[in-house]
Amino acid sequence: MSLLSRLLPRRRFDFHGGIHPPERKALSNGTPIRPGPMPAQLILPLTMHIGAPARPLVQVGDRVLKGEKIAEASGPVSVPVHAPSSGVISAIEPRPIQHPSGLDAPCIVLDTDGEDRWTALHPHPDFRAIPRPELLALIREAGIAGLGGAGFPTAIKLNLRDNQRIEQLILNAVECEPYITADDRLMRERAPALIRGIEILRYLVQPAETIVAIEDNKPEAIAAMRAAAEGTGIRIMTVPTKYPSGGEKQLIRLVTGKEVRSGGIPAEIGVVCQNIGTAYAVERAVVHGEPLIRRITTLTGEAFTQPGNVETLIGTPVQALLEAGGVTQPHRGRLIMGGPMMGFSIDHPMSPVVKTSNCIIAAPLTELPEPAPEQSCIRCGACADVCPAELLPQQLYWYSKAGEFDRARHYNLLDCIECGACSYVCPSNIPLVQYYRYAKAELRKQAAEHQKADRARERFEARTARIEKEKAEKEARRQARLAANRVKQAPDAAAPPAQADLKKAVNDASAAYKTAVKAAKEAEASGADNAVALRAEAERLKAHADALKANLRDAKAAGPAAPAHDDGLPALKKAVADASAAYKAAVKAMKDVEAGGDGDIDALRADTERLKAEADRLKAALRDAKAAAPAVVAAPVQEDPVAALKKAVADASSAYKAAVKAAKEAEASGDGDLDALRAEAERLKPTGSKPNCVTPRRRPRPHHHQPHRQPPRLRPPAMTRSKNATSA
Amino acid sequence: MTILIAVLALLALAVVFGALLGFASEKFRVEGDPIVDQIDALLPQTQCGQCGHPGCRPYAEAIAEGEDHNRCPPGGEQTIQDLSDLLGREVLPLDGEADSADVKKVAFIREAECIGCTKCIQACPVDAIVGAARQMHTVIADECTGCDLCVEPCPVDCIDMIEVPPTLTTWGWSRPDGVGKTPERLINVVNLR
Amino acid sequence: MNLISVTSPHTTGPSRTQRVMAQVLLATLPGLAVLCGLFGWGSLINVVWACAAALACEAAVLRLRGKPVGFHLADGSALVTAVLLALAIPPTAPWWLTLVGVGFAIIFAKQLYGGLGMNPFNPAMAGYVLLLISFPVDMTRWLPPFEAPDLATSLQLFLGRDHGIDALTGATPLDSLRTWAGDAAALAAQPALHGTFAGLGWEWVNLAFLAGGLWLLWRRVITWHIPAALLGALALCALPFWLHDSARFASPLFHLFSGAAMFGAFFIATDPVSAATSRTGRLIYAALIGVLIWVIRSFGGYPDAMAFAVLLLNLAAPTIDYYTQPRSYGHSKPKRGIGG
Numbered sequence A: 001m002s003l004l005s006r007l008l009p010r011r012r013f014d015f016h017g018g019i020h021p022p023e024r025k026a027l028s029n030g031t032p033i034r035p036g037p038m039p040a041q042l043i044l045p046l047t048m049h050i051g052a053p054a055r056p057l058v059q060v061g062d063r064v065l066k067g068e069k070i071a072e073a074s075g076p077v078s079v080p081v082h083a084p085s086s087g088v089i090s091a092i093e094p095r096p097i098q099h100p101s102g103l104d105a106p107c108i109v110l111d112t113d114g115e116d117r118w119t120a121l122h123p124h125p126d127f128r129a130i131p132r133p134e135l136l137a138l139i140r141e142a143g144i145a146g147l148g149g150a151g152f153p154t155a156i157k158l159n160l161r162d163n164q165r166i167e168q169l170i171l172n173a174v175e176c177e178p179y180i181t182a183d184d185r186l187m188r189e190r191a192p193a194l195i196r197g198i199e200i201l202r203y204l205v206q207p208a209e210t211i212v213a214i215e216d217n218k219p220e221a222i223a224a225m226r227a228a229a230e231g232t233g234i235r236i237m238t239v240p241t242k243y244p245s246g247g248e249k250q251l252i253r254l255v256t257g258k259e260v261r262s263g264g265i266p267a268e269i270g271v272v273c274q275n276i277g278t279a280y281a282v283e284r285a286v287v288h289g290e291p292l293i294r295r296i297t298t299l300t301g302e303a304f305t306q307p308g309n310v311e312t313l314i315g316t317p318v319q320a321l322l323e324a325g326g327v328t329q330p331h332r333g334r335l336i337m338g339g340p341m342m343g344f345s346i347d348h349p350m351s352p353v354v355k356t357s358n359c360i361i362a363a364p365l366t367e368l369p370e371p372a373p374e375q376s377c378i379r380c381g382a383c384a385d386v387c388p389a390e391l392l393p394q395q396l397y398w399y400s401k402a403g404e405f406d407r408a409r410h411y412n413l414l415d416c417i418e419c420g421a422c423s424y425v426c427p428s429n430i431p432l433v434q435y436y437r438y439a440k441a442e443l444r445k446q447a448a449e450h451q452k453a454d455r456a457r458e459r460f461e462a463r464t465a466r467i468e469k470e471k472a473e474k475e476a477r478r479q480a481r482l483a484a485n486r487v488k489q490a491p492d493a494a495a496p497p498a499q500a501d502l503k504k505a506v507n508d509a510s511a512a513y514k515t516a517v518k519a520a521k522e523a524e525a526s527g528a529d530n531a532v533a534l535r536a537e538a539e540r541l542k543a544h545a546d547a548l549k550a551n552l553r554d555a556k557a558a559g560p561a562a563p564a565h566d567d568g569l570p571a572l573k574k575a576v577a578d579a580s581a582a583y584k585a586a587v588k589a590m591k592d593v594e595a596g597g598d599g600d601i602d603a604l605r606a607d608t609e610r611l612k613a614e615a616d617r618l619k620a621a622l623r624d625a626k627a628a629a630p631a632v633v634a635a636p637v638q639e640d641p642v643a644a645l646k647k648a649v650a651d652a653s654s655a656y657k658a659a660v661k662a663a664k665e666a667e668a669s670g671d672g673d674l675d676a677l678r679a680e681a682e683r684l685k686p687t688g689s690k691p692n693c694v695t696p697r698r699r700p701r702p703h704h705h706q707p708h709r710q711p712p713r714l715r716p717p718a719m720t721r722s723k724n725a726t727s728a
Numbered sequence B: 001m002t003i004l005i006a007v008l009a010l011l012a013l014a015v016v017f018g019a020l021l022g023f024a025s026e027k028f029r030v031e032g033d034p035i036v037d038q039i040d041a042l043l044p045q046t047q048c049g050q051c052g053h054p055g056c057r058p059y060a061e062a063i064a065e066g067e068d069h070n071r072c073p074p075g076g077e078q079t080i081q082d083l084s085d086l087l088g089r090e091v092l093p094l095d096g097e098a099d100s101a102d103v104k105k106v107a108f109i110r111e112a113e114c115i116g117c118t119k120c121i122q123a124c125p126v127d128a129i130v131g132a133a134r135q136m137h138t139v140i141a142d143e144c145t146g147c148d149l150c151v152e153p154c155p156v157d158c159i160d161m162i163e164v165p166p167t168l169t170t171w172g173w174s175r176p177d178g179v180g181k182t183p184e185r186l187i188n189v190v191n192l193r
Numbered sequence C: 001m002n003l004i005s006v007t008s009p010h011t012t013g014p015s016r017t018q019r020v021m022a023q024v025l026l027a028t029l030p031g032l033a034v035l036c037g038l039f040g041w042g043s044l045i046n047v048v049w050a051c052a053a054a055l056a057c058e059a060a061v062l063r064l065r066g067k068p069v070g071f072h073l074a075d076g077s078a079l080v081t082a083v084l085l086a087l088a089i090p091p092t093a094p095w096w097l098t099l100v101g102v103g104f105a106i107i108f109a110k111q112l113y114g115g116l117g118m119n120p121f122n123p124a125m126a127g128y129v130l131l132l133i134s135f136p137v138d139m140t141r142w143l144p145p146f147e148a149p150d151l152a153t154s155l156q157l158f159l160g161r162d163h164g165i166d167a168l169t170g171a172t173p174l175d176s177l178r179t180w181a182g183d184a185a186a187l188a189a190q191p192a193l194h195g196t197f198a199g200l201g202w203e204w205v206n207l208a209f210l211a212g213g214l215w216l217l218w219r220r221v222i223t224w225h226i227p228a229a230l231l232g233a234l235a236l237c238a239l240p241f242w243l244h245d246s247a248r249f250a251s252p253l254f255h256l257f258s259g260a261a262m263f264g265a266f267f268i269a270t271d272p273v274s275a276a277t278s279r280t281g282r283l284i285y286a287a288l289i290g291v292l293i294w295v296i297r298s299f300g301g302y303p304d305a306m307a308f309a310v311l312l313l314n315l316a317a318p319t320i321d322y323y324t325q326p327r328s329y330g331h332s333k334p335k336r337g338i339g340g
């Protein structure tokens, strides 16, 4: 600031648009600030500011004094919470808070004892004696977060980088919203304290000039501030009454002619903007050592019989303020926290007043009527004419409504300050701001989903890589072992011819069986009537394969030269484990069914018995094999029979599962063939050794025709649920 | 003669413009990600396998090779639309049934009933379940994509898919009901005097 | 107590679509009165008939589209369309002519595009152009001013009984200008061209619409941008040519007070739905309409040009909007393109 520009008359700047809603400030600005009520219970949300929730320092049952810190800042962007009065912590739990969603959030609940006893305070009347970083820490520890707007931690805004030069410190005392008079009364009654607070901010920020901006509809406040600021060099500037001149960006434009870059912060252009109420809180915190535990809140609206401003304890339930203001009971109305342009409806009168609550409006519908139904946008452009962010609100509206959020963002949706000027003037009563909030929320959601998807992708890829590696390692180990074996057993690697023949027969038989099963399944799927015959055929083949397998086993056991390979044992062990798992599952299923009082219990029990027998048999086989193993040596080629056996077993059980599924679907659709299907399932069951599919499937998925997901194609187009049911 | 000149002039023009266009397309070519990456970026990464591929990336590869791009139920219409835009293909109706509604779900293990069989760990494509054999398992809700692949393998059925309730950070205003509707919600407040 | 929960803002301004429409209708009254005074009851009959037809068409289409009929009828936009179209049609028009025009305007030009707010073209002008192209004779049968037929004759004409109508009709000032342009002597002999300060009779019609328009401006129903730019461009185009060759080109004053100049500038081009949206955009949009009017009047095949000019610029409005995006706060440049 050169001397010249100081001497020249200042240029008046303006911002685009703006509206002049009825002010209605006379409702509440005529009476002095009164002390607020002392409610029996104070509710202190852990998030009264923007940023991370505070962390409680107290426990339920703790006795606290007024001004004691009860929750600490949990990160750089966070502020502590203090007890606004003395009493006992009665709960730390989710409660309805000051949020348009009406959701609950963690709160510390303090039962006041009525004594209102202070904790020890540490005043610093001579703030200039304190180094700046300490002063900042003091402000932060006092729990101060912007009292006018969104509640951004004040210490962060005041904490500048070393080389940052601040030209203007702007104190926002504009109070452009209709109805609210808290700052007006504060300035009228406590101007000297405010000027002290501003001096502290000045000391911290060291601006070239300090400006208090006040709308010209508050002449008394202007006069009081002028008198108090005499000789301090603080400029009291009047700005024309226009909503939303109190918006930070608009005010900066109005006062300095400079614009904050989209997505940027004012400090970038050498401006720091603070609410006048914040200056008061800073003064209380530094000069008097009082943390932020109370604030001035306007009680207004025609439902109040005694409107006015109260100095209320933070955490006071809105209910208590309504009582204090003598709210008559309108039949229907609005209860708003904040101003009529940007405040939000509160769902629950036990929601507390917080650090940012500058106004409570209780208005009957005669005063703030129900919104009229939305009409079609006539593109009148009135919204664009008043938008202080110079956006094209109707364009944003079309895009938001059509779900084209990316386009809305392209047209600077995110620069919308949600001031509501556009909704105010819209002749078609379109709730434009709600559309923007909706679009912004969707954009946030998309971004979060995107982030999550990226993480899922990383994790998935990491997992795939890990599995690949494990597989490779396993394979390497197996190869090494095979090589070792081969070296040992090279001479008698070949199996006796008879056994080879037998093996081939087994393979052929199981292949045939598989083909048959497949054919049967297809037939079932397409509803051919020979399905049952095909099934029988498959059964026959299976029996055949089993017989052959038994032969093979015998042959192996018999032939002293016949090598039993070392892979056989684990496989057998696995079979045993599977069988017993199956048995257990069957037992469980049985219990479930018993509990559910279903009919098939006998069948299931029989099945379970059978499974137990099978498991026992397999165990015996395992024992035998173990006994035989030491004597025999392994040949790698002979993995086959066991594998085939296992495979056959698996196939059989899939067939069984498919049948069970079909039966269930039929049941669900109430089809007639139910009995046939059940019979079919029963018939298939004995061949399966893994009936864990008997456990009821929670979510029948029609497209999982195969119960395993290995080929998890979506259901083929033709196979709809009903088709399955009728064909089965 | 005039005709010849005209033809020649047109030809010359064609050549010049062709060259210009060619040059421009070379000069201003957008060096994009390989197409598979771009497709993969549009898929929801639920890794659920409902598209018939073991994960989203394999499906992205398959799409790049010509498979239909309408097989991802978790992505729904929006993903199909985005893929159509990216690939310049026709918008196809979703193959299969849409995932029931938009509600986000995550898996939740009723830990008292978990027998520690590790089957769900093996099923989870994003390693969102932690636990060791015979220890109880639990789902890291933040990492769970809601693919429900872990539900079926559980032998004791102790995994539920539960809805994620909105929090203060995820809550957002809903879309107004549109023309002819009053954007209003009525709250009944009982204890207000 | 029951509370209602709404997004902010919790209060709204006094402006309402219905009120806007009603004020537009009111502002047409002086024009309608002068038309009736000069040309008889025909215009009034047209207006009433057109309103009835428009309401019926709108209600029918709304019902077919499954929309709440009463709610949409109440916005008054159908009435405005009907009145504007009826004022543009000659007072000699038979009932079916009005019906066809209004039906087309409401059903095709408005509802088939999705109703109020979605129509790219001004419905009244779309209807007018359809009639002008399909029934050029009926649409150019204006009566000579100050010779208003009585109510009975007007009714007969409305019912389509041809009472030697051709004997009644006379050339409008713009017709005369078209026909005799270039021939100074003939022009001087045309009584239609020599009213008090512009074309005979039509000067008063235009003056009346100007008065209505100024009232709309004063009520802040419209902004000054479109009328000023339109009339300004029209006058500016006319001036040099008239100075250069007054036998062939009419004076700016004549242009401003002939045909549908005032009516179009204040009532037609200001239709927000089909106009450009930003202020700069509106200036460009209206100026181009003015230029087109003058060009068509002076060189085109039709004596008047409001409808064509407006429809052509309706087509161009999205493009104009595209290039006149405002620069938003905190941005150095306006955003262009469709984004996404």
Ligand code: SF4
Pocket: A376, A377, A378, A379, A380, A381, A382, A383, A384, A393, A394, A397, A422, A425, A426, A427, A428, A429, A430, A432
């Ligand atoms: S003010 Fe309302 S009706 Fe007018 S353009 Fe904006 S959104 Fe449309």
Ligand code: SF4
Pocket: A383, A386, A387, A388, A389, A390, A391, A392, A393, A415, A416, A417, A418, A419, A420, A421, A422, A423, A432, A433, A436
């Ligand atoms: S709410 Fe947003 S779009 Fe509407 S006027 Fe305010 S800044 Fe502009």
Ligand code: SF4
Pocket: B043, B044, B045, B046, B047, B048, B049, B050, B051, B052, B053, B054, B055, B056, B057, B059, B071, B072, B073, B074, B075
């Ligand atoms: S269906 Fe599942 S695995 Fe396939 S692309 Fe979609 S989310 Fe990914």
Ligand code: SF4
Pocket: B106, B107, B123, B124, B125, B126, B127, B128, B129, B139, B143, B144, B145, B146, B147, B148, B149, B150, B151
């Ligand atoms: S925990 Fe279950 S639902 Fe969640 S990602 Fe893993 S497998 Fe899918």
